[in-house]
Amino acid sequence: MGTNITAVVTGVVDAYKKDRSRLLDIVRDVQAQLGCVNDEAAAQIAASMNVSRVDVDGVVTFYHFFSKTPVGKYSVYLNNSVTAQMNGRAAVAKSFTDLAGCQFGQTTADGLIGLFDTSCIGMNDQEPAALINGVVFTRLNADKVKSIVGDMKAGKKVEDMVRDHGDGANQSALVKSMVNNNIQRKGPVIFAPFESGKALKAAVAKSPDDVIEELKVSNIRGRGGAGFPTGMKWEFCRKAQGAKHYVVCNADEGEPGTFKDRVILTEAPALLFEGMAIGGYAVGASEGVLYLRAEYMYLRKYLEDVLDGLRKKSVLGANAGGKSGFNFDIKIQMGAGAYICGEESALIESAEGKRGEPRNRPPFPVQNGYMGYPTTVNNVETYCAAARIVLEGGKWFKSMGTAQSAGTKLVSVSGDCRKPGVYEIEFGTTVQTLLELVDGRTARAVQVGGPSGTCVGKKDFGRRICYDDLATGGSIIIIGPNRDLLEVVHNFMEFFVEESCGWCAPCRAGNQLLLHKLEKIMHGHGTEGDLKELESWCKIVKSMSRCGLGQTSPNPIATTLQNFREVYEAKIRKGADYDTEFDLLASVQESCRVAGRIPNIHEEH
Amino acid sequence: MSELQFTIDGKDCKAKSGQTIVEAARENGIYIPTLCNFQGMKPAGTCRICTVKVAGRYQAACTTPAAPGMIVESNTPEIEDMRKAIVEMLFVEGNHMCPTCEKSGNCELQALGYRYTMLAPRFPYLWPVREVDAHAPKIYLDRNRCVQCLRCVRGIVTGDGKHVFALSQRGNKVGIDIDAQLAAGLSEDQAKKAMDQCPVGAILRKEIGFAVPIGRRKYDGKPIGSEV
Numbered sequence: 001m002g003t004n005i006t007a008v009v010t011g012v013v014d015a016y017k018k019d020r021s022r023l024l025d026i027v028r029d030v031q032a033q034l035g036c037v038n039d040e041a042a043a044q045i046a047a048s049m050n051v052s053r054v055d056v057d058g059v060v061t062f063y064h065f066f067s068k069t070p071v072g073k074y075s076v077y078l079n080n081s082v083t084a085q086m087n088g089r090a091a092v093a094k095s096f097t098d099l100a101g102c103q104f105g106q107t108t109a110d111g112l113i114g115l116f117d118t119s120c121i122g123m124n125d126q127e128p129a130a131l132i133n134g135v136v137f138t139r140l141n142a143d144k145v146k147s148i149v150g151d152m153k154a155g156k157k158v159e160d161m162v163r164d165h166g167d168g169a170n171q172s173a174l175v176k177s178m179v180n181n182n183i184q185r186k187g188p189v190i191f192a193p194f195e196s197g198k199a200l201k202a203a204v205a206k207s208p209d210d211v212i213e214e215l216k217v218s219n220i221r222g223r224g225g226a227g228f229p230t231g232m233k234w235e236f237c238r239k240a241q242g243a244k245h246y247v248v249c250n251a252d253e254g255e256p257g258t259f260k261d262r263v264i265l266t267e268a269p270a271l272l273f274e275g276m277a278i279g280g281y282a283v284g285a286s287e288g289v290l291y292l293r294a295e296y297m298y299l300r301k302y303l304e305d306v307l308d309g310l311r312k313k314s315v316l317g318a319n320a321g322g323k324s325g326f327n328f329d330i331k332i333q334m335g336a337g338a339y340i341c342g343e344e345s346a347l348i349e350s351a352e353g354k355r356g357e358p359r360n361r362p363p364f365p366v367q368n369g370y371m372g373y374p375t376t377v378n379n380v381e382t383y384c385a386a387a388r389i390v391l392e393g394g395k396w397f398k399s400m401g402t403a404q405s406a407g408t409k410l411v412s413v414s415g416d417c418r419k420p421g422v423y424e425i426e427f428g429t430t431v432q433t434l435l436e437l438v439d440g441r442t443a444r445a446v447q448v449g450g451p452s453g454t455c456v457g458k459k460d461f462g463r464r465i466c467y468d469d470l471a472t473g474g475s476i477i478i479i480g481p482n483r484d485l486l487e488v489v490h491n492f493m494e495f496f497v498e499e500s501c502g503w504c505a506p507c508r509a510g511n512q513l514l515l516h517k518l519e520k521i522m523h524g525h526g527t528e529g530d531l532k533e534l535e536s537w538c539k540i541v542k543s544m545s546r547c548g549l550g551q552t553s554p555n556p557i558a559t560t561l562q563n564f565r566e567v568y569e570a571k572i573r574k575g576a577d578y579d580t581e582f583d584l585l586a587s588v589q590e591s592c593r594v595a596g597r598i599p600n601i602h603e604e605h
Numbered sequence: 606m607s608e609l610q611f612t613i614d615g616k617d618c619k620a621k622s623g624q625t626i627v628e629a630a631r632e633n634g635i636y637i638p639t640l641c642n643f644q645g646m647k648p649a650g651t652c653r654i655c656t657v658k659v660a661g662r663y664q665a666a667c668t669t670p671a672a673p674g675m676i677v678e679s680n681t682p683e684i685e686d687m688r689k690a691i692v693e694m695l696f697v698e699g700n701h702m703c704p705t706c707e708k709s710g711n712c713e714l715q716a717l718g719y720r721y722t723m724l725a726p727r728f729p730y731l732w733p734v735r736e737v738d739a740h741a742p743k744i745y746l747d748r749n750r751c752v753q754c755l756r757c758v759r760g761i762v763t764g765d766g767k768h769v770f771a772l773s774q775r776g777n778k779v780g781i782d783i784d785a786q787l788a789a790g791l792s793e794d795q796a797k798k799a800m801d802q803c804p805v806g807a808i809l810r811k812e813i814g815f816a817v818p819i820g821r822r823k824y825d826g827k828p829i830g831s832e833v
Contacts, residue, residue, distance in 0.1 A: 052763075054771035054784040061774045338775070355772065360650045360668040502753070502772070502779030505652050505691055509698040512777050513728050533727070540690045543663045544653045581729075 008033045009044040018049050021371070023059055023353035024336050027066055035070040035111070042068070062355040062501075064118060064337030065294050072107040072114025074152045076100075077131040078140075081120040081256045082491045083414045083477060084127040088141065092128045095145035100152075113152055119339060119495055120256035121295040124414035124477070125182050125421050133158045134297045136179050138166075169266045174302040181263045185437065187408045187424025188400070189388050190381065196270040197313055199387040200321035203278040208238060211282045215386060217394030219406035223381035224250060224342070225449060225473025226548065227405075230386065233376055236366040237283040240374035247279040247288040248370055248377040250347055254293060254339040255450035256495060257475030260410040261380040263422045265292075265299050268384060269306045270315075273330055275383030277320055278390055280328040283376050288330040291351050294337045303332060339499035343547050344377040345369075346501065357501045358547040379473070381410055401427030405466035409474070413438045415447075416480030431470065432461040440478040445485060445564065450475035451492035452552035455485075455559045485560060485567050486522050492556035493518055500549060507550030510541035514557055525581045526572040535561060611675035613637075613657075618671070626666035626677055627655050636833040637679055638688055638720070640695075640713055640804055641754035642667040649755045654691050654717070658684060685721075692717045693726035698777075700735065700749035701805075707814050708806030710822025714752055715805075716829035735780065741788035743796035744810055748780050751807035760802050761795060763787055769799075781807070 012029045016022040026045060031037050037045070037060045046053040060066045065077070078084075078093060097103055100113040107114040123129035126138035135158045137148065151161045165171040166180040183191060203211050215231035222228045237245060249272070253261040264272060276288040292300065307330055310316045320328040333351045340346045341356040348370050350356035369375025378386075385407060389397045398406045405427035414420045417440030425434065431446050440446075447455050448465065449472035456463060456470065463469050465476075479488060493515040502508045517534050520526055538554035538561075545551050561568060573579060592599040607622045613635050620629035625648065630637045641652040648667040655666040658678040666679070678684065695714055703709050735748035757770040758781070769791065773782035791799070799808045819825070 050765075050767075052767040052769070052771065052784045052787055054773065054782045055768055057782060058771045058773050340775075355775075357772075360648065360665075362670065498776055500776045502775045502777065503649075503651055505694055505698075505752070508753070508777060508779060509694040509728075509731075512698070512731060513694065516729060516731070537690075537728075540687050544656050544687055544691060546650055546653065546665065 005034065005041050005044060009041060009048060013045060013048045019353075020049060020051065021351075021353040023049075023056070024063070024334065024350065025353075027056070027060055027063075028334065028336060031066060031071075035073070036067045038068055058355050059353070062338065063294075063335075066336055070107055070111055070114070071116070073112050074132055074158065075114040075116065077116045077118035077121070078104070079119075079121045079123065079127060079129050080117045080491070081124055081127065082488050083124040083257065084129065085487075085491065086415060086480075086483065087127040089128040091142060092140045092145055095142045096149065099146060099149040113149070118337070119499060120254065120258075122253060122259040122262045122293070123179065124257050124259055124412065124475075126180055127414070131295060132161075134294075135159060135162060136177055136298055137162075138178050138180070169302070172302060174305050175266070175299060177298055179262075179266075179298075181266055182421025183263060183267070184413075184419050184421040185423040185425070187426075189397070189408045190264060190268060190271070190384050190410055190424055192388070194268065194271050194387075196274065196310070197315050197321070199271075199274050199391045200277050200281070200315055203281055203390045204321045204323035204326060208282045208284065211278060211390065212238065214389060214394045215282075218389045218397035219394075220382070220385055220389060220397060221405065221467060222379055223385065223409065223473070224379035225255070225452075225471060227467040227471060230378060230382055233366060233378070234279065234282045236364070237374050237376040240367045242374040244287070244373050245283050245285040246370040246373050246375040247276050247283060247285045248344075248348065248351065248375055249276055249288065249290045249380060249383055250342060250344060250377055251290055251296070251380050252293040252335050252342045252347060253380070253474070254342045254499075255452060255473055255475045256492070257412060257414055257447065257450045257477045258473060259412040259414075260422050260474045262296060262299075264380050264384060264410070265296065265303065269303055270310065271384045271387055272380055273307065273310055274315060275385070275387035276330055277316060277328050278387055279376060279378065279383060281321070281323070281326055283374070285376075286327050286329070288328065289351055289370065290330055290332045291335060291341070291347050292332055293335045293341075297334060300332060300334070307332075338501075339495075340501045340547075340549055343549065346547070347377060348375065355501070357503050358549075360546070381474070402464070402466050402468070404468040409465065409472070411465070411472065411476050412474045413440075413476045413478065415478035416440060416443065416483070417478045425465070427466040428464045430462055430464050431456060434465065434476065435461065435478070438478065440480075442481055443478045444481045444483065445479040445488075447475070447477040447479060447488070448472050450477070451495055451556050452548070453555060453559075455479075455489075455556065455563060457563045460563065485564055486518070486571070489556045489560050490515070490518060490522065493553075496549070496553035500553070504544075504546040504550065506541050506544035507546065507553065510537065510545070510550070511553050513537060514541065514554055518557060520579075520581050521568060521571050523581075524571060524573070525579045526568070527576045527579050528572060529578060531561065531565075531568055531572065609671065609673040611671050611673065611677065613677045614680050620671035624671055626657060626669050626671050626675075629671045630666065630679070631833055634833060635679070636830040637666050638717060638830060639667055640717060640752065641756065643754075643756050643760065643802060646756065646759045649759065651753055651755055652691060652695070654688050656684065656687065689721040689723060690727065692721050692723055693728055695752045696723070697726050697728045697730045698733065699751065700732065702749075706750065706806040707809050708750070708803075710819050710825045712806060712824070713804035713829060716824035719824070720828045720830060733777075738783055739811075740785045741783060741791065742811070743791055743793070744788070744799055744808055746781065746783050747807050747809065749807075750805045751781055752805055753779060753781065754804055756802045756804065757781065757799055757808055761791075761799050763790070
């Protein structure tokens with residue numbers, strides 16, 4: 001074993017030229033060959049790269065898809081988003097544990113199958129879904145699980161277990177995936193016809209300053225959800241001093257319920273890459289990085305092929321877009337499973353091969369970003385929209401949407417509706433109008449913007465989807481009349497506890513405490529005082545946390561307390577001032593069990 | 606270096622360009638509580654106890670540079686209560702048994718607890734199971750008491766720049782890991798520095814303890830912050 005580890009580690013580390021910034025790739029490749037990165041492998045990686053063992057371990061243990069213990073020849077990562085649960089995840093999970101013969105979080109004794117929970121994998125419109133060795137399996141049910149586990153036991157290649165393919169480019173030779181695009185509504189910006197090469201040509205015919213000016217005229221704001229004006233970001237980056245500049249695309253859509261970037265990457269990658277090239281021209285960069293979430297690994301070969309095609313057409317490469325002296329190319333950096341890496345500075349840290357912890361600011365990425373150079377980080381959809389703005393003009397873009405929220409927005413709709421999928425809607429569309437489009441009229445609640453967003457009820461269905469009312473990076477989850485809303489909130493809070501990077505105290509400890517308090521209420525031990533404390537604790541975590549994760553993670557509780565207070569009130573002990581949550585009987589029984597004594601309890605109370 | 610003017614709780618303050626709010630406050634005789642911050646180290650902003658309000662937004666004063674005309678709110682009942690909440694969170698998320706801890710009296714977390722008159726935390730104890738690592742010859746790492754300030758990560762590096770301490774895991778499982786091989790090479794001075802820089806009793810030197818009796822320690826007589 002030892003010599004095998006040495007040979008594997010040496011081979012992988014040398015292939016990446018001992019480059020510290022490629023540590024994520026190194027760990028991933030070592031794990032692919034050894035099944036895990038154990039202490040010995042981590043120590044050898046550290047020694048051969050001349051870094052400390054704890055720094056390698058820190059990376060291995062930070063990312064969900066890396067492991068210090070074997071993950072099995074077949075590693076099954078079953079999505080546990082709330083939509084997966086709505087669609088029968090529990091039964092699917094039970095089939096896996098029964099048939100595979102191990103629990104979630106474990107690997108079978110023979111090392112064949114590993115079962116793991118995982119946060120939203122971007123398939124919310126076709127749940128329950130799982131990743132098996134990176135291959136996506138959608139719409140799982142007990143029968144499908146039976147056939148999959150049978151195939152695994154027969155030693156079949158995972159790729160060969162995929163029998164049906166989805167629509168559009170999911171069928172292409174380089175993807176061959178069962179994933180469906182479910183584009184339900186096309187709009188003028190993202191999925192309108194596009195002639196590759198034309199947008200960049202139009203951009204390079206102008207000065208970089210004029211390109212930025214066009215974006216400013218369009219009023220476009222970042223499509224990831226935070227909504228920073230894109231033109232301004234590019235201008236800051238362009239003006240920042242640096243030996244070089246970088247363009248980074250955030251393709252790490254991790255907000256549970258969002259999957260629209262997956263569909264763009266599948267159906268409009270040329271538009272995206274051209275948008276990045278335009279960004280490169282505008283800010284003065286010669287290199288772009290697509291940070292692709294690990295869950296979308298199945299698209300990598302296809303995207304590499306699209307990049308090759310663009311190089312052949314001179315959209316990328318030397319004199320890109322026919323502009324003499326403008327050299328621009330794009331590389332793909334894979335993530336490894338961490339929601340926090342959707343935060344731009346955490347994404348940069350991760351792209352540099354480190355733990356995905358957000359940076360303190362200032363300095364901002366536009367001043368000091370990837371590898372220390374001025375960097376603009378933008379969402380997949382933002383680059384696509386930028387390319388379209390260059391083609392159609394800022395005024396055209398601004399004519400759509402609202403004053404503060406120009407243009408259209410892609411939303412990923414899932415949950416209790418008849419037509420889940422991707423919709424391009426104008427900013428300013430009301431929740432009610434969207435519910436009619438997706439045929440989700442029975443909705444009791446709508447989660448706009450994913451767990452970090454807002455949960456609204458019927459009285460708010462007239463509110464509008466836009467930055468200045470209900471902001472969303474794309475996730476819309478419809479919650480039907482028969483769902484237990486507190487179970488939904490619980491799922492979201494567990495997600496944040498799992499996905500907090502752990503750097504700052506209020507987010508690390510506060511989310512656990514919020515979850516604990518929520519459980520107290522769900523278990524029937526809550527009082528009016530607990531509801532008041534919940535409100536107050538939400539405010540503390542939101543105010544004191546360092547980055548957007550902790551500043552929004554209490555939202556599932558905060559917004560349901562605001563809009564569905566009756567759900568909480570139905571659970572609390574009316575008139576009680578205080579509940580210790582201490583169950584004397586259960587505690588005595590537990591203590592007796594541990595000590596091997598027979599409880600002497602009179603059970604009359 | 607140019608000088609700039611700003612205010613904290615209405616008091617006029619001067620700062621050098623580039624100075625953080627925490628540094629400038631100290632020089633102007635105003636105490637803003639800190640825990641993870643350590644003079645001479647790049648600020649990490651992990652504990653958030655120094656959070657202040659600037660233009661309606663909460664920011665960590667240790668990572669935010671003072672700016673001309675900046676209006677900082679610090680000592681308000683709202684902010685002070687949230688700071689106290691952080692102290693309480695740190696107590697409940699770890700296992701802090703002050704009476705048996707070698708760092709009692711010299712512990713910054715304990716001192717903040719006293720300063721904020723924390724009687725019982727508003728939060729329930731989480732009682733995590735945390736491991737003690739005693740492999741290193743000169744020090745041991747008691748994760749029960751760790752507050753993840755990252756002073757050891759930032760402050761203790763080998764001659765060739767390698768980290769002896771680093772964060773491991775994430776979320777509520779996050780903790781400090783120690784590189785056994787590198788820790789074996791720590792000098793007496795480095796071991797002392799690691800313990801002295803640790804604000805709590807998470808890093809202690811082996812075979813040396815209670816040299817200064819409890820009662821005559823740093824915060825036994827005067828509360829933390831009274832030096833400002």
